[in-house]
Every structure is written in C-alpha cells, then in structure tokens.
Amino acid sequence: MEAMRVNDVTPNDLPWKIRYDASRCTLCGSCVAACSFRAIEPKVERRRLVWSESDYPEPKQRFSAVPVIRQARSIQNYCRGCGICEKICPNDAIKPERNPDTRHPIITRCLGGDSIKRGGRKNLESNTRTLDKIRVGRISQMTDPSLDAQRHTFDMLAPFGRILSPKQLPFQVDENGKLKTVGQSPPVRWIYPVIIGDMSIGALSWRMWEAVAMATAYLNEECGLPVRMCSGEGGMPLRLLKSRYLKYSILQIASGHFGWNRIVKAMPHMVEDPAGVLIKIGQGAKPGDGGLLMAQKVAEHIQAIRGVPKADLLSPPNHQGLYSIEESVQKMFLSFNAAFKFRVPVAIKVAASATSVSVFNNLVRDPYNIVGGFFLDGIDGGTGAAHEVSLDHTGHPIVSKLRDCYLAAVAQGRQGQIPLWAAGGLGKTGDLAADAFKMMCLGANGVFTGKLILQMAGCVGNDMGRCNACNTGLCPVGITTQEPQLAHRLDPEKAAQNIVNYFLAMDQEFKKLMAPIGNSSLPVGRSDALVATDKAAAERLQIQYVC
Amino acid sequence: MCRIGAIKSRNYIHPSQALLLMQSQQKGHDNSGFAMVMHDLGGIFEGYKHLPTLSMACTDEGLKIAEDILHAAGFQRVLQWVPETENRPGLDIIAMPNYVFETFDYPRPYKKASKEEKEELLLDIRLTLRALEEDEKGFVYSFWPDVVTLKEIGDPRDIGTYFKLWEPDDNFTARVITAQCRQNTNYDIVRYAAHPFFLQGYTALANGENTFYLKNVEMQRELHRGYIGFESDSQCFLYSLHYVHRELKWPLIYYKHVITPLSFEDIEMRDDREQLLAIRQSLAHLEINGPNTIIGVLPDNSLFTCCDAKKLRPVVVGRTEDTVVVSSEVCGINEILPGRNWETDIYPDEREIVFIGDNLEVQRWKQ
Numbered sequence: 001m002e003a004m005r006v007n008d009v010t011p012n013d014l015p016w017k018i019r020y021d022a023s024r025c026t027l028c029g030s031c032v033a034a035c036s037f038r039a040i041e042p043k044v045e046r047r048r049l050v051w052s053e054s055d056y057p058e059p060k061q062r063f064s065a066v067p068v069i070r071q072a073r074s075i076q077n078y079c080r081g082c083g084i085c086e087k088i089c090p091n092d093a094i095k096p097e098r099n100p101d102t103r104h105p106i107i108t109r110c111l112g113g114d115s116i117k118r119g120g121r122k123n124l125e126s127n128t129r130t131l132d133k134i135r136v137g138r139i140s141q142m143t144d145p146s147l148d149a150q151r152h153t154f155d156m157l158a159p160f161g162r163i164l165s166p167k168q169l170p171f172q173v174d175e176n177g178k179l180k181t182v183g184q185s186p187p188v189r190w191i192y193p194v195i196i197g198d199m200s201i202g203a204l205s206w207r208m209w210e211a212v213a214m215a216t217a218y219l220n221e222e223c224g225l226p227v228r229m230c231s232g233e234g235g236m237p238l239r240l241l242k243s244r245y246l247k248y249s250i251l252q253i254a255s256g257h258f259g260w261n262r263i264v265k266a267m268p269h270m271v272e273d274p275a276g277v278l279i280k281i282g283q284g285a286k287p288g289d290g291g292l293l294m295a296q297k298v299a300e301h302i303q304a305i306r307g308v309p310k311a312d313l314l315s316p317p318n319h320q321g322l323y324s325i326e327e328s329v330q331k332m333f334l335s336f337n338a339a340f341k342f343r344v345p346v347a348i349k350v351a352a353s354a355t356s357v358s359v360f361n362n363l364v365r366d367p368y369n370i371v372g373g374f375f376l377d378g379i380d381g382g383t384g385a386a387h388e389v390s391l392d393h394t395g396h397p398i399v400s401k402l403r404d405c406y407l408a409a410v411a412q413g414r415q416g417q418i419p420l421w422a423a424g425g426l427g428k429t430g431d432l433a434a435d436a437f438k439m440m441c442l443g444a445n446g447v448f449t450g451k452l453i454l455q456m457a458g459c460v461g462n463d464m465g466r467c468n469a470c471n472t473g474l475c476p477v478g479i480t481t482q483e484p485q486l487a488h489r490l491d492p493e494k495a496a497q498n499i500v501n502y503f504l505a506m507d508q509e510f511k512k513l514m515a516p517i518g519n520s521s522l523p524v525g526r527s528d529a530l531v532a533t534d535k536a537a538a539e540r541l542q543i544q545y546v547c
Numbered sequence: 548m549c550r551i552g553a554i555k556s557r558n559y560i561h562p563s564q565a566l567l568l569m570q571s572q573q574k575g576h577d578n579s580g581f582a583m584v585m586h587d588l589g590g591i592f593e594g595y596k597h598l599p600t601l602s603m604a605c606t607d608e609g610l611k612i613a614e615d616i617l618h619a620a621g622f623q624r625v626l627q628w629v630p631e632t633e634n635r636p637g638l639d640i641i642a643m644p645n646y647v648f649e650t651f652d653y654p655r656p657y658k659k660a661s662k663e664e665k666e667e668l669l670l671d672i673r674l675t676l677r678a679l680e681e682d683e684k685g686f687v688y689s690f691w692p693d694v695v696t697l698k699e700i701g702d703p704r705d706i707g708t709y710f711k712l713w714e715p716d717d718n719f720t721a722r723v724i725t726a727q728c729r730q731n732t733n734y735d736i737v738r739y740a741a742h743p744f745f746l747q748g749y750t751a752l753a754n755g756e757n758t759f760y761l762k763n764v765e766m767q768r769e770l771h772r773g774y775i776g777f778e779s780d781s782q783c784f785l786y787s788l789h790y791v792h793r794e795l796k797w798p799l800i801y802y803k804h805v806i807t808p809l810s811f812e813d814i815e816m817r818d819d820r821e822q823l824l825a826i827r828q829s830l831a832h833l834e835i836n837g838p839n840t841i842i843g844v845l846p847d848n849s850l851f852t853c854c855d856a857k858k859l860r861p862v863v864v865g866r867t868e869d870t871v872v873v874s875s876e877v878c879g880i881n882e883i884l885p886g887r888n889w890e891t892d893i894y895p896d897e898r899e900i901v902f903i904g905d906n907l908e909v910q911r912w913k914q
C-alpha cells in the first residue's frame with residue numbers, strides 16, 4: 001500500500017466533488033474539452049476483475065487498463081461546480097456535487113500564502129434578506145381605487161442629474177402670466193429606473209459587452225424603455241464613442257482613470273453626448289478597494305482601449321489629490337461638468353458605509369449643484385475580481401443605508417435634489433421588480449444592477465460558491481473572459497434577447513406593483529405603502545410592523 | 548366621503564345659503580361635522596376689512612390666554628362678536644364653551660409696516676396661539692383680515708341651529724363662503740382637522756383621499772414654518788397652494804402643474820416643456836395622488852376648483868348673473884340657484900382649473 005500523505009489535496013478537500021459514472025460514460029471527451037478550468041482530466045486506471053466459472057471457487061483474474069475521467073487534485077485547477085460538464089455530457093455520466101466538508105478556504109491559504117481572490121457576490125448568507133420581510137401592504141380598494149395594470153398608462157421614469165430646490169429655479173413670470181427661464185439649470189435626464197450597472201469592457205468579454213450594448217439600444221429604440229448602461233471603468237470602444245448610441249451610455253471614471261485618455265481624445269468626434277458621467281469612489285462588493293483586472297484578462301483590445309501593457313491592472317483605493325480626496329473629487333466633478341459644457345449630468349458612486357449619510361449630506365449641501373446623483377452600492381453587490389475576505393466581510397447592507405440617506409434628505413427638505421440610486425444584491429432572488437419597487441418606496445429614485453444582467457446572459461454563478469471564477473478569465477459561459485474560444489460560447493444576440501425580455505417582464509411587474517397602490521408614477525418615498533413582518537426591520541426603516 | 552361646496556357672489560350672502568347647499572348632499576357624508584370659511588365679509592365686519600379677525604373655539608381659560616397673548620403682542624381689540632347660540636337639548640353638537648370672533652388693530656409699531664410684515668406677524672401670532680390646542684383649551688382657525696372661520700363637530704343641521712345660522716340676517720355675511728360637511732375617516736375626531744383650512748389669505752378644501760400624503764408632508768414640513776399640523780391630508784393641498792402661489796409667486800395655473808403634473812410624454816409635446824419638466828423635477832414630492840377635488844380661495848377672494856389627474860371625484864360649477872356655486876353634487880346647486888340655466892353648468896375635467904375672478908367671470912384654464 002502506498003504511504004498516505006495527509007496534506008495532499010484530494011477531492012474531499014475541495015468545494016465541489018465530481019460524481020462520475022464510468023458505466024454510462026462513452027469516453028467522448030466532451031466534458032474534458034468543455035471544462036475551462038481543467039478541473040477534470042482523462043486518466044487510465046488499472047482494473048482487476050476476478051471471476052470463477054466452476055461449481056466451487058476457482059478464482060481467475062484479469063487486469064485491464066481503462067480510460068476514465070477524474071477530478072484534478074489541485075487548488076489551481078479545482079472544480080468550480082459550474083456544471084458545464086454536466087450540461088454537455090450526452091449520457092448524464094458526470095456532474096459536480098457540493099462538498100459540505102470542503103477544506104478549501106484553509107488549504108488554499110496554507111498552500112498559496114496569498115489571499116483568496118474570486119468574482120461574484122458575498123457568499124455568506126446568514127438569514128432571510130430584509131427585502132423579503134417587506135411587503136407592499138397598502139392596497140387601494142375603496143375610497144382611492146387601484147389602477148388597472150393593463151389599461152392605465154404609467155410614468156416610469158427616474159431622474160439622473162442635479163435637481164434644484166423650487167426656489168432656485170431660474171424662472172420669471174412673463175407678461176402673459178407664463179413662467180420663462182432666465183438662467184441656467186443643471187442638466188437632468190429622465191431615464192428608466194433600472195440602470196445596467198457598471199461592468200467594464202475588461203471585466204466582460206467583448207461579446208458580452210456587445211450583448212449589453214445591443215440590448216440597451218434595442219430597449220430604447222424598439223421597446224420605448226429609456227434604459228441606460230454604465231460603461232464601468234476602462235473606457236469604451238472608439239466606434240461606440242463616436243456613434244449615436246453613446247447617448248444611451250453613462251461613462252464611468254474610477255480611481256485608475258483607465259480609458260479616459262481615449263474618451264477625451266474622442267470628444268471632438270462625438271455626435272451625441274453621453275447619458276451621464278459616473279465617478280466611482282467605491283464599490284459595495286469590495287469597499288475600500290480599487291478595481292482589479294488580472295493580467296490574464298488584459299487582452300489586446302483591452303490594452304488598446306485602456307492604453308496599458310498586459311499586466312495586473314489595479315486601481316488605487318482612492319482618487320488621489322494634492323490636498324485631499326474631497327478636493328480631487330470636487331475637481332473631477334467640475335472638470336467633467338465643464339468637459340461636456342454642463343450638458344451632461346455627473347454623479348458619484350460610493351460603497352454603502354456607516355459614514356454614507358455624512359458623505360451624502362455634504363454633497364446635498366454643496367452650493368455648486370454639481371452632483372447629479374448618489375449611487376449607493378451595498379455589500380451584496382457583485383464584482384469581477386476581489387479578495388474573498390472583502391467580498392464576504394466588508395461592506396454595509398444597502399436597505400437601511402439607502403433609507404438613512406433618504407431620511408437625511410427629508411430632514412433638510414432636500415429629498416430628490418440629488419437622486420438616490422441603490423444597488424447591492426437587488427434582484428438576488430431573480431425578482432428585480434419587487435426589490436426595486438420596495439427600494440423606491442424607501443426613498444430610492446432608481447436602482448442599478450450588474451450581476452443579475454450576467455445571470456440573464458447565462459452566468460451560472462451563484463451566492464453559494466458556485467463558479468464565481470470571473471477573476472480567472474476562464475468564464476465557462478464566455479461572459480467574463482477574453483479567451484476567444486470561451487467568448488465564442490456566448491451568443492451575443494441570444495444574451496441580448498434575454499436581457500430585453502427580462503426588462504419587458506420587469507416592466508410589466510412594476511405596473512402590477514404600482515396599480516394596487518394606485519400610483520401612476522414611481523412610488524419614490526411611499527414608505528406608507530410598505531409593511532414589514534419583522535419588528536426590528538420595521539422600526540429601523542420606519543415602516544409599519546405587521547404580523 | 549366629504550361633500551364640499553363654495554359660493555361666490557356679487558352680493559353679501561348669509562351662511563344659511565351654505566347650509567342649504569350642503570344639506571341636499573347629506574347622504575354623501577356621515578354628519579360628523581361642518582366647517583366653513585368666509586372671505587370678503589359684510590355685516591358687522593364690513594367696516595373692518597383691513598384688520599385681522601380671530602376665529603376661535605375655546606374654553607374660558609383658553610380665551611383668556613389667547614387675549615393675553617394678543618395684548619402682550621400689542622394688538623388692541625376693536626370688535627368682538629360672540630354668536631348667539633341656542634343650546635336646545637337633543638342637538639347633535641359637541642361645541643366648545645365659547646366661539647368668538649374678535650377683530651384687532653395692529654400693534655403700534657406695525658401701523659406703518661408693509662403688508663408683508665403684517666402678514667408674517669399674523670402668522671406668527673396664529674402659530675403661537677395654536678399651542679392652545681395641546682390640552683384642548685382652544686382652536687384658532689384663522690387670524691386674518693376679512694376672513695372668519697367656523698368649525699364644529701356634530702350634525703351640520705344641528706350646528707346650524709345651534710349658531711342660529713338657518714335664519715338669514717344682514718349681520719353675518721360674506722361674498723365668498725366655502726363649506727364642507729364631514730365624513731370622518733379617522734377614528735378620533737380631531738376638532739381642527741375639518742377643512743376648509745386657512746393660511747395667510749388662502750383657503751382650501753377637498754373631498755377625497757391624498758395617497759401621497761406622506762410624501763407631501765415630508766416635503767412640506769421643511770418648506771415653511773406655517774406648514775404644521777397635518778391633521779388631514781387636505782392640509783397638504785392648502786400648503787402646496789400657498790407655496791406655489793405665495794412663496795414661489797407663480798401664477799395659479801402652475802399649482803395644477805405641481806399637484807397633477809402632465810405625463811412625461813405630454814410634457815415632451817409642449818412648448819413650455821423646459822419649465823414643466825423643471826417643475827415636475829423640483830416639486831416631485833408635492834404631487835398628489837388618489838381621488839380628489841379641490842376648491843380654493845386666493846387672498847384676492849378669487850375662487851377656483853380642480854381635480855385629481857384621473858378625475859376620480861366629481862365637481863360641478865353652476866352660475867347666474869351674480870352668483871357662482873361650486874359643489875360636489877349638482878343637487879346642492881339646484882337648491883340655491885334653482886332658476887339658473889343649467890346648460891351653462893360646468894363639469895371640470897382632470898386637466899383644467901376653473902377660475903372665478905372678482906368680476907365673477909368663469910374661466911376654464913387648460914393645464
């Protein structure tokens with residue numbers, strides 16, 4: 001017998017175990033070829049068959065070498081549970097199974113001496129989500145009739161841009177008793193209340209990015225839903241920057257300033273203004289961390305768009321300024337406002353944090369009216385790459401923080417002046433309309449979503465440790481990879497169609513939620529329409545407790 | 548559901564007309580109260596149009612405290628009128644011990660003050676007096692020149708009998724009277740919470756339900772020191788009217804644009820889209836929702852009515868040469884203008900304001 005080395009990695013140490021049924025396998029090799037992580041491999045096993053043909057035992061034996069599929073025993077090529085092998089196997093001969101006894105978090109650290117990195121969202125789910133303890137409980141029935149979701153028209157738009165207080169509006173009454181404008185106001189765009197969140201062209205495969213851009217254009221031009229997508233840090237293809245579709249895009253700048261050189265150079269050639277600019281200060285999934293794009297994903301076109309060599313691309317955690325972060329942020333706001341001649345709203349995105357309300361208050365009180373939106377991203381937000389410890393343990397849930405910011409604005413009579421946009425795990429259960437609706441009742445003007453968009457396109461990752469390999473560049477469904485063979489697994493048109501259909505379904509569902517409370521416009525601030533089945537949540541969010 | 552009505556006339560009219568107007572709509576409410584505001588006063592108040600009149604229901608103690616506050620502020624009483632009451636047994640009325648109307652001259656330092664300064668002073672005094680509500684010592688419904696308010700809890704018919712309002716006389720009259728009979732949807736009947744509500748020359752009353760009450764309240768609370776109480780969602784209509792017309796100084800039609808903004812699609816098609824969009828943006832939290840009809844009076848005694856954006860509550864305007872009546876139900880108008888040409892009645896739609904200026908010309912303003 002071989003000596004047992006207890007520290008060798010075996011499938012039992014890994015998060016997923018492969019169940020393989022040799023009797024069903026025809027050795028077609030499809031699974032091995034399809035596994036982008038090389039987590040399974042063909043192997044030859046020595047088999048011994050013992051038999052007896054006489055009336056009393058007269059054992060004979062035969063040895064043979066049989067080809068089989070085996071799971072890799074490595075912390076580099078470990079199985080992610082993505083299920084692609086199962087999907088492709090014509091004979092149901094192979095599938096991954098979750099291993100509750102995994103030692104992966106320990107051995108990876110022990111063997112690698114490095115922190116664990118991955119993509120996805122927070123994987124530590126300890127209890128029911130707050131949003132699932134909230135219901136739309138105020139139903140219009142008698143004195144104020146509810147509406148008909150099919151027949152009524154609904155006004156489902158949300159503002160993006162700085163909104164002046166009524167007394168600041170530059171109006172004068174003319175001789176005909178009509179208001180006329182006698183000064184400048186900041187630009188405000190009314191858009192669909194769900195923004196496709198900021199996922200960069202480096203994080204996504206070019207085919208996925210194209211799918212999102214295609215879906216956005218289709219939703220706008222064919223379905224009449226003014227949906228905007230945010231570029232994410234890292235710029236955009238030149239062709240898009242110069243096209244009329246730019247008006248559907250929100251350009252992001254983050255601390256690495258990747259891609260901006262190109263955007264600035266493209267400005268004289270732009271035929272449309274972008275929908276907005278979003279300055280990213282922080283991200284809910286990894287607050288305090290800058291962006292991270294691993295070298296394996298920095299393909300040639302990414303190098304071109306960002307103007308960088310093939311290397312790990314790390315954005316610093318902060319926007320650096322000579323004097324202070326605030327100063328540099330303010331300068332950025334002013335320069336981006338100025339760059340587009342004050343025609344394009346500029347907003348800010350921060351990670352939800354215990355300090356968000358003070359940050360928000362500062363912005364709300366800013367006398368220059370330059371902040372056109374406060375994008376607040378909670379701990380359940382997704383990312384293409386982060387340290388697992390950040391993903392699971394740092395951050396702040398979005399629901400109460402959004403509510404706090406709204407109530408802070410209410411306390412000053414400034415609600416709505418800086419539109420609040422919330423994200424971070426919204427739509428996690430697949431039902432974004434319900435989550436978004438509840439967030440609006442609590443004070444959000446709109447929501448933004450990223451991970452869910454990937455799931456619409458076919459991402460198999462989930463919040464229980466499945467896949468989450470977006471950082472590796474080996475995305476098994478071609479979404480977060482720059483490998484041509486993998487990217488080609490994604491059919492951009494099909495992905496775009498899924499996104500479009502999801503939005504159409506969600507649009508219906510918004511109406512089904514607005515109709516019973518009798519609203520024909522979005523229910524921003526209608527916390528009176530919500531009830532909570534959890535006392536603590538009700539108290540914290542200042543809504544009615546019911547049981 | 549409440550029933551509301553308003554009368555505006557070239558001649559001074561007696562509140563019995565308002566009672567008549569409301570009585571025929573009786574089945575529509577639960578007889579839990581009656582309230583009215585009179586503007587442009589005749590009778591005993593006619594000679595005091597420029598001086599503020601206090602309208603107050605109170606206990607003896609409350610009256611004393613109120614008078615002390617006013618005297619301390621330098622106001623001198625020039626007229627007091629305590630309506631004669633008839634407290635017959637069996638009347639359904641929960642009246643306060645005193646109902647008083649007192650007219651005051653301004654404090655000496657204010658004699659030469661501007662109109663605005665005086666108006667701010669009157670509001671401050673009224674807000675101070677509202678402290679009496681806390682332990683129910685008194686309710687100050689208005690303190691303003693040329694305006695009186697009467698609100699009581701009980702059956703409107705009996706309230707009329709109690710204050711002897713069924714018998715017309717020339718002492719207690721006005722050219723504009725707004726009135727409401729109450730349908731109480733709250734469990735506790737709050738004395739103050741009967742519309743019409745009054746603030747700095749503006750009166751508003753409404754029948755319906757404002758489902759954006761919370762949004763409105765959260766916004767209004769911080770907009771003006773006079774926006775307090777919020778005992779009823781109809782106060783939201785008054786405060787928005789006051790804010791748009793007096794604070795922002797926008798023409799009245801923009802009140803409609805604020806409370807029931809056009810859809811984005813319709814705004815896009817208008818020449819004034821820039822202004823309408825800016826209004827919708829900046830005043831999003833003053834939008835109203837749910838079924839409502841509003842009747843309002845402006846400081847210059849003009850009268851208007853408008854509805855919610857879906858016209859879920861009816862209202863009708865009837866008129867003769869010298870009188871215009873606005874009412875929830877046409878039967879009320881039939882009662883007091885029986886001989887009018889009913890073909891000229893107006894049933895306002897959801898996108899207009901019907902405005903009755905001082906010359907009694909009825910104008911329909913498309914939103």
Ligand code: SF4
Nearest residue numbers: 035079080082083085
């Ligand atoms: S589940 Fe995915 S990672 Fe695991 S073996 Fe199958 S294809 Fe490879």
Ligand code: SF4
Nearest residue numbers: 459461467468470475
């Ligand atoms: S399927 Fe692709 S995008 Fe989804 S979790 Fe896996 S690697 Fe990430």
